[in-house]
Amino acid sequence: QCNPIWRKTPQELVERLGPRHGETLIKTTLTAADDLFSDIRRYDVDCDPVQAGWIQAAHARKAARDMGALGKAWAAAGADIVELDGEAVRAASGSPAYSFALRHAAGGHVQPLSLTRGYARAAAALGAQLFKETPMTSLERANGKWRARSDKGEVTAENVVLATNAYTNGVWPGLRKTFHPLVSIIVATDPLSDTQQKEILPGKVTISDSRLAIFYSRYDRDGRLIFGCAGSSDTVDAFGGYTRLRRGLKTVFPQLADIPIVRKWAGRIAVTPEMMPHLHEPAPGVLAGLGFSGRGIAMTSVMGRALSAKLLGTSADDLPFPIVPIAPLPFHGLTRRLIPLAAPAMTMKDGFDTLMDGAWRQ
Numbered sequence: 001q002c003n004p005i006w007r008k009t010p011q012e013l014v015e016r017l018g019p020r021h022g023e024t025l026i027k028t029t030l031t032a033a034d035d036l037f038s039d040i041r042r043y044d045v046d047c048d049p050v051q052a053g054w055i056q057a058a059h060a061r062k063a064a065r066d067m068g069a070l071g072k073a074w075a076a077a078g079a080d081i082v083e084l085d086g087e088a089v090r091a092a093s094g095s096p097a098y099s100f101a102l103r104h105a106a107g108g109h110v111q112p113l114s115l116t117r118g119y120a121r122a123a124a125a126l127g128a129q130l131f132k133e134t135p136m137t138s139l140e141r142a143n144g145k146w147r148a149r150s151d152k153g154e155v156t157a158e159n160v161v162l163a164t165n166a167y168t169n170g171v172w173p174g175l176r177k178t179f180h181p182l183v184s185i186i187v188a189t190d191p192l193s194d195t196q197q198k199e200i201l202p203g204k205v206t207i208s209d210s211r212l213a214i215f216y217s218r219y220d221r222d223g224r225l226i227f228g229c230a231g232s233s234d235t236v237d238a239f240g241g242y243t244r245l246r247r248g249l250k251t252v253f254p255q256l257a258d259i260p261i262v263r264k265w266a267g268r269i270a271v272t273p274e275m276m277p278h279l280h281e282p283a284p285g286v287l288a289g290l291g292f293s294g295r296g297i298a299m300t301s302v303m304g305r306a307l308s309a310k311l312l313g314t315s316a317d318d319l320p321f322p323i324v325p326i327a328p329l330p331f332h333g334l335t336r337r338l339i340p341l342a343a344p345a346m347t348m349k350d351g352f353d354t355l356m357d358g359a360w361r362q
Contacts, residue, residue, distance in 0.1 A: 001206045001218055002297045003054055004033035004106045005081075007275045009073035016274070017322055025320035028305070030078050032298045033106035039301065040110070045118030047110045048221040054107020055207040057089065057098040060353035063210035064100035071102040080105035093207050094200035097252050109206045109218040112297060131155070139171050139286075146285055159311050162288035163304075165296065166268035172288070177328035178278060179270040179291045180335060182342070185241050186228035187249070188220065188263040189256065197223060200253055207252075212346035214294070215248045224263075225256065231266055232343035241343055269294050273329065277303055279321040287311070289321070 006013065006029065014022030033051065040049045056071075058064035068083060075081045084092055084101045092103060124130055134150040139160060141147075146160045162168070168176040192200065201207060201219060208216035213230040220226055227249045232241040242264065250257040272278060272291040277299065280288040287310060289303040306319045316323050329335070 001054065001208060001216060002033050002036060002051070002106075002108045002110065003056070003206075003208065003295055004104055004298050005029060005070075005074050005079060006295065006299075007070070007293075009070055010077045011073065016276070020317055021320060021322045024318065025302075026077055028302050028320045029299075032302050033108065035305075036110075036298055036301045037108065040115070040118070043118065043122035045115060045122065047112075047114035047118050049108065049110050050204050050219075051106070051108035052203045053205045054104040055084070055089075055093050055101050055205055056104065057093065057095070057101040057207060057209040059098065059209050059211050059350060061357045062353070067100065067102060067210060092202070092205065094202065094255075095207070095252050096254065098209065103205075107206060109204075110297060111220065115297075135169065136171050141283070159285045160287070161307055161311070162286070163290070163307070165290045165292060165300075166270035168270070168290060172282060172286075172326075174326045174328045175280070175282070175288060175290075177332040178280075178326060179272050179293075180329070180339070181268050182271050182339065183231035183266050184228055184269050184294075185231040185245055185266045186226060186264065187242075187245060187261045189225045189227070189249075189259045190262055191223040192219075192225055192256075192259075196255075200225065200256070209252075211350040213244070213343050213350055215252050217252065225253070225259075227252075230343045230346065232340050244343070244347060269296070277321065279303070279306060279319065279323050280326050281310075281316075281323045282326055288326075 008016070010026045013025055016022070017025060037049055037051050039045070040047060056067060058067045071081045071083060082103045084103055086099055089098045089101045090096055093101065120130055134152045136148050136150055138149045139146060145156050145158055148155045148157070148160065162172060162175065166179070166181045170176055197219070201217065204219050206216070206218040208214055215227070215229050217225060217227045227245070229241065229245050229248050232244070246261070270291045271293045275293040277289060277291040277293070282288065287307050289307050292299050302320060306321055310316065310319060
C-alpha cells in the first residue's frame with residue numbers, strides 16, 4: 001500500500017525534527033505518493049500501479065478522535081483528505097466494521113516486489129551494476145575508499161548507502177538494534193466476482209485500520225483480495241498468526257468469511273519507537289536510511305531522494321530528515337525475543353477497545 005502521510009501531525013514533525021527539517025519533510029510528504037506514481041510512469045515500471053485512494057479506518061472511538069485530528073492537521077497543510085462517517089465508510093470500503101475513516105485521494109497500491117525489480121531494471125539501464133544473492137559480510141575503510149565484501153567478491157566505492165531496512169544484518173555495529181523487526185503476514189483469496197469487487201473496496205481503493213495489530217487490504221491485478229496483519233513470529237518462515245488473520249478477514253469483510261485462501265506469505269517491517277525513519281551517517285561516505293514502520297512504499301521514495309541529495313552535495317540542514325547518531329534500543333535482544341507475544345497482546349488490546357465501543361459502532 002502507498003499510504004501518503006505519517007502517523008504524526010505536521011506540527012508534531014516540526015516539534016520533533018526542528019523547523020527546517022520539519023517543514024521540508026511536510027512539503028516532500030505532500031507530494032510523496034504522486035512522486036512515486038510519477039516515477040513508475042517515467043521508468044515504465046510494470047508493478048500494477050493503482051492510485052485510487054487509501055481509506056484509513058478507525059476501529060474504536062478514541063482512534064476516531066485521534067484520526068480525525070490527524071486528518072484535519074494534514075488537510076490544513078494541503079493534503080487531499082476527506083472524513084467519512086457511518087454509511088459513507090461502508091459505501092467507500094465495503095466493510096461494516098468501521099464507523100469513521102479518512103479517505104486520502106493520493107493513496108494507492110503497487111506490487112512491491114515488481115516495483116523493486118522495475119527500479120532495478122531502470123537503474124541497470126542507466127548504467128548501474130547489480131549483484132544479486134551477495135549479502136555484504138563486511139565493510140571497511142581501505143586506501144581512502146570503502147570496501148564491501150561478500151562471500152562472492154568485493155566492491156570498492158567512494159560512498160556506501162545501507163538501504164536494508166528490516167533486513168539489516170550486523171555488518172555496521174548497532175544499526176540493526178535501532179528498530180524492532182516485526183513480521184507482517186499476508187494472504188490472497190480466490191479472485192472476487194465483478195459484483196463482489198463493486199461492493200468490497202470499490203474502485204480498487206486500499207484500506208488499513210487503526211488497530212495496534214493492524215488489518216490492511218487491497219486487490220491484486222487478478223482481482224484477488226490481499227489481506228494482511230501483524231504476525232506473531234520473529235521469522236518470515238513460521239507464519240505465526242494465521243488463525244488471527246483469517247478471523248480478521250471475517251471481521252473486516254464478513255461477506256467473505258468462507259472465501260478460499262490460495263496464497264500466504266510474510267515479510268519484515270522495521271518499526272522504530274517513534275514510528276519514523278532514521279537517517280544516519282555513521283562515518284564519512286556512509287549513509288543509512290531505515291525504520292519506515294509500515295510506511296515504506298511511499299516514504300522510501302522520500303528517503304531515497306534525501307540520500308541521493310546528500311551524496312550529491314546537499315547540505316544536511318536542507319534534508320527532510322535530520323542526521324542522527326546510531327542509538328541501539330535498550331534491551332533490544334530481550335524485546336526481540338518477546339516479539340511472538342506482541343501480536344497477541346496487541347490483539348487483546350484492540351479487542352478490548354472495540355468491546356468498549358460496541359454502542360458507538362452500532
